[in-house]
Amino acid sequence: xxxxxxxxxxxxxxxxxxxxxxxxxxxxxxxxxxxxxxxxxxxxxxxxxxxxxxxxxxxxxxxxxxxxxxxxxxxxxxxxxxxxxxxxxxxxxxxxxxxxxxxxxxxxxxxxx
Numbered sequence: 001x002x003x004x005x006x007x008x009x010x011x012x013x014x015x016x017x018x019x020x021x022x023x024x025x026x027x028x029x030x031x032x033x034x035x036x037x038x039x040x041x042x043x044x045x046x047x048x049x050x051x052x053x054x055x056x057x058x059x060x061x062x063x064x065x066x067x068x069x070x071x072x073x074x075x076x077x078x079x080x081x082x083x084x085x086x087x088x089x090x091x092x093x094x095x096x097x098x099x100x101x102x103x104x105x106x107x108x109x110x111x112x113x
Contacts, residue, residue: 004035004042007055015056018092022063025098026052029105038066051108052101063088063096065108073107 004023008016019042026033026044030051033044041064043053053064064087065071071083077100082089088104090096 003037007037007042011056014092015061018061018090018095019054019056021095022054022061022101025096025101026054026105028098029102030109046109047112049112051112052105057089060089060091061095063090063101063104065104067108067111069111070104070107073111074103077103 008019008023011019023042030044030046033046033051036043036045036050038045038050038053041053041055043050043064043066045051050066053066055062055064068085071078071085071088078088088096
């Protein structure tokens with residue numbers, strides 16, 4: 001896959017709609033970020049470091065902070081979501097709120113500094 005549009009073209013319509021919304025939200029939060037594919041998923045690189053990514057899964061959608069500690073740092077904000085050490089899972093019909101995405105990205109950028 002060469003870019004995010006190519007990736008989104010392979011995703012089912014309901015998941016695609018949620019991921020397009022998430023993409024727009026991320027772009028609004030970090031407009032300087034470069035879109036890329038990292039570990040075979042759509043991602044956003046800021047000053048050479050990946051700060052966010054997403055993908056469709058068999059059960060729904062996932063957000064990736066590309067950090068082992070961001071989700072732990074914001075654990076109290078993420079209680080309503082299923083997650084692993086590296087990913088936050090959400091249902092396409094319940095996209096991540098922009099305020100939460102902003103917190104996730106802000107926390108990731110703080111880790112990089």
